[in-house]
Amino acid sequence: MSAEALPETAGVYWRPRVDADRLARRGRVWTLTTVAHTIPYLIASGVLFWLEPLSAPVGAILLAHAWAIPELYAKRGANVLRRRPRAADGPERTAIGLLGDLVGHDARALHARTGLVLERGALGVWLVGEGGAVLVAPGGRRAFCWCVHVEDRSLPSADRIAHLLLALRTDEAGFATVANLAFSGAPRRVRRRLPPAMRPALDAAVAAGH
Amino acid sequence: MARLIRMDGSGHTTLAEWTAADEQAVEAAVSAFRAQLDAGYYAVVTEGEGHARQVDELPMDAELVILRRPIAGG
Numbered sequence: 001m002s003a004e005a006l007p008e009t010a011g012v013y014w015r016p017r018v019d020a021d022r023l024a025r026r027g028r029v030w031t032l033t034t035v036a037h038t039i040p041y042l043i044a045s046g047v048l049f050w051l052e053p054l055s056a057p058v059g060a061i062l063l064a065h066a067w068a069i070p071e072l073y074a075k076r077g078a079n080v081l082r083r084r085p086r087a088a089d090g091p092e093r094t095a096i097g098l099l100g101d102l103v104g105h106d107a108r109a110l111h112a113r114t115g116l117v118l119e120r121g122a123l124g125v126w127l128v129g130e131g132g133a134v135l136v137a138p139g140g141r142r143a144f145c146w147c148v149h150v151e152d153r154s155l156p157s158a159d160r161i162a163h164l165l166l167a168l169r170t171d172e173a174g175f176a177t178v179a180n181l182a183f184s185g186a187p188r189r190v191r192r193r194l195p196p197a198m199r200p201a202l203d204a205a206v207a208a209g210h
Numbered sequence: 211m212a213r214l215i216r217m218d219g220s221g222h223t224t225l226a227e228w229t230a231a232d233e234q235a236v237e238a239a240v241s242a243f244r245a246q247l248d249a250g251y252y253a254v255v256t257e258g259e260g261h262a263r264q265v266d267e268l269p270m271d272a273e274l275v276i277l278r279r280p281i282a283g284g
Contacts, residue, residue: 004263004264007264093221094220094222095221097221098221098276101274102256102259104259121260147283147284148283148284149284150278150281150282152279154218155219156219158221159217159218159221162276162278163281166262166276167281169254170264171264175281180284
């Protein structure tokens with residue numbers, strides 16, 4: 001990938017530029033925040049039950065909250081890869097032709113099966129979708145889900161991916177700086193919430209990240 | 211022959227084609243390139259799989275120059 005800074009980073013000048021250390025720290029903070037959101041419900045549920053066993057239904061509601069919060073975060077992460085409405089067949093075919101020229105045979109085949117493009121970078125292995133990307137960190141144990149898109153709703157789906165792919169290739173760290181982090185956690189938590197057709201792409205990214 | 215293409219609602223549109231030897235074609239390509247940059251597009255030259263470079267001047271030696279819209283988070 002090129003070392004040139006992505007011009008869009010000027011629009012988020014207050015954000016520190018992403019690098020591997022900063023990313024690892026963000027991942028840890030994300031996990032701690034999720035735990036901090038969850039633990040109070042677990043404690044409150046336990047204390048209530050200890051004080052008054054008849055409060056078990058209330059405790060169950062609290063436990064449901066403790067379960068739902070991480071689930072909702074993971075769902076938000078998986079949503080970055082959600083497919084957008086199709087354009088007409090002609091433009092879609094043309095756009096797929098261009099995207100196919102930009103990637104290798106394996107990535108082309110994976111895109112045909114899953115709608116996602118796998119791209120190896122310095123920060124890890126990326127899965128690029130139409131309105132976001134998932135970065136599987138080296139080792140394959142943590143995924144970062146990024147919301148990032150091109151501001152043109154008329155574009156065919158493959159062109160939306162090509163926009164993100166070219167920006168990513170121009171400046172990977174800048175790309176991650178511009179994008180909004182939607183989730184960080186174990187890839188399996190994202191995988192469960194992906195449409196089944198997309199799961200092989202995440203599996204491939206995790207495998208490539210090892 | 212080198213090409214300048216813009217990703218748009220049609221998939222992509224070829225705005226100019228040129229060879230270094232054809233001065234008129236080069237001039238037309240440079241003119242189209244500048245107009246698109248003024249319209250807010252960014253120009254990218256692919257440099258093999260996994261590599262791309264943003265350019266502010268039309269590189270005469272590039273085979274393919276792609277114009278893209280800005281991206282944003284969210």
